[in-house]
Amino acid sequence: MHQPLRALRASGSMIVGKSLFAKTGLLSIRGIPVGFLLIAFSGALPVAAAAPPPKSTPTAIEREAMALYQASEFNRVIDLLQQVPAGQEPGREVIRYGLLSQLKLGKPEEAWKLYPKLVTANHPDETALLRDIARGFILSRVRDPQEHIRIAAYTALAEMGEGETLPLLEDGLLDSSALVRARAAEAIGRAGLAERSAALKRALRDEAPGVRIAAINALSDAKVAGITDQLTEIARVDEGPESIFAFAGLYKLGRTDVLIDIFSAVTLPDPEVRMAALGVLGRLRRPTSLSILSQAVYDPHPAVRAFAAGSLGEFGSVEGIAPLTHALGDENPRVRAIALSSLGRLGVADTRSVIQPLLRDADEHVRISAVEALLRLGDASAVLNAADLARHPDPSVRGDVAHALAVATAPNALPILELLLRDQQPLPRLMAARALGKSPLKSLVPALKIGLQDSDAAVRITSAGSLIHVLSRKEKARSR
Template identity: 30%
Template sequence: MNKSKPKHSAHGLVLGIFLPWIVWWGMAEIPNLVWAGEETSVEAVRKAFEQGQYPKVIELAEPLLKKGNASAPQVQQWYVLALAHTSKTSEALDAYERLVQDNGREDEVLLKQMAIASILPLRADMREQMRGAAYTALREMEAIEAMPYLEEGLGDQSGMIRALVTEGMGHVAAGRQSKRFRDALKDGAALVRANVLEGMAESGDKKMIPIITPFLTDDQLIVQISAAKALLGLGQSQYWERLERGVRSEDGYERGASIRALGDLGDPRAVAILEQTIKDSQPSIRAAAVSALGKLQTPSALKAVKGAMFDHIPAVR
């Protein structure tokens, strides 16, 4: 019986000396293991986001955000955008507000990205009016970030959608420089071609003149007017007569397009021409004339506009 005691004592001694050290080293490694696990989880969220797997991003990010780990700001951003991409706009806004509270400041870049992400799913809607609303919203942003998504709209089956897209792209340098934007000069829809021509003129690049000039003889009058307007905007004053002729045209579309072009160009010479159209028999022409005169911002233009304040058509007033 006595002989076994040393054995047990030695065993206890070993455990007593080494066990605390084993436990200590094990505990010391736990934070590293936890951090490695966290890092792996964050990496998984990143990969899912980059691959466009937005439902998976939401699934992976929520547990991390509840923990409030060190990578939370980055994960929060992916989470906000993933919610927006999956049409959960209300939840995305709530998540964004929490991020702002945590950071103590607004994130304008993220807010813009979130707005774009919320719009994108609507581009695939079967209803033309919903796609139109989506592209109109992207167009109104006039942001470089929206250009790749607008460019995709050039392939939409609806001419109205393509016209919205080209109008938006024409107002932004990155849009005007797009090859697909310039290729839209071959589009079958007249309004699309017209918008591209006017967009080219906004660049102020006189190298566009030989590209625009052939469209003065386009088979659609609205395209001819846009070509003349674009060339005038690039300093080719000889095409003023084309717009004057358009204002006198019997075709309502040509008259309206010519009147709007004169207003957009902002040349005071247009006042005398537009004064003749403010009493046109067509309400749409009178409304276009009033709008064009308002853009000229001269005393004589204002006097002409005042004369239309009592027009019997509400749209004109």
């Protein structure tokens, strides 16, 4: 396989519509990562812990805990909490200071153990504190020795999109893993920090093609000035997918003349270049591209046909229904699955009649895509099909079910996601945690709090990221 596209696939940069590859939740669904800058850190990673509210008549031990906390004597606060005699209640404010001290020391798991003692059945969740704990689960893992844990952490940071995380994200651009660098780069773009990050421009020279492509996407999406010459050079020198993204970047920066170069790439012999061109055209959504995308579902290479189907969903025009309906009969199950997802994204209720027969497809992943498409179209009965597939012996199938249920609006989808969150295998649990963060359903916080107790660090990180999403949505809804 062409080396640039291997990196491109590894970074998740070319997945359009439903993921064409393994949906572990650690890869990008749209766009590509970006960034690079050395920020030195020492000691524990910072956590923006909320200061505890003052109490009118604090006890002696509460006054001591408060004084120690304010003096940054966090270990002594924890010692004070642990010295309380067995059977004696230390008081809620002492527990609070102990919890906040654990966060300051970069120990969110220990802080989480104290949270149920602070927020008992008689007290509602403290949203600010719960968010700080969730952030701690993510921030404390950005330098974990295991690559997949760091990827999970930077994936969560990317989806959080918080401006104050820029130093951490730029630090991630120095990681030994190209996947981590790519995720850190994507996060800079998602957070709207591309223009502020000088490291992002330097990422255009990263040794990994996937990271360079991520930098191109993030910088050009933000229309950052001063990169035109670099993009022109990449487009001129590189003969693979990287050149296609450089042309796309130039187009976003105002060079409309390069659109013809992207159109021409769809007919080149290299299928990987054709895939890159189709993905770019789907995102650019130029009216003149629709006929090219429609024709590409007839390409001799199945991966190219799959990209064409995904790009039609990304394009979002009802004129894509006809070629997508043709793709439902493709001999390759991946093409059928992507075509189903794209039809669901188009949101045309009349397409249910061509989607429903694929609930009986021989391939389980195609059946799941049919479930997802029907759920997107408001067909709540598809949840019953999801419940049946959630009992499949293959954990990748169960994980795909969780992914599909992220779009469900029927309340009976929540028990299935909660069941998958308790799956014996980590993949379905991780996908369920991720789906809960995207779900429009209500009462998601209790399930995600369970996810924070998972035995797998990646699941805990993903649950924390989803919890932040859910809490933010609740706050926005209350402020309206």
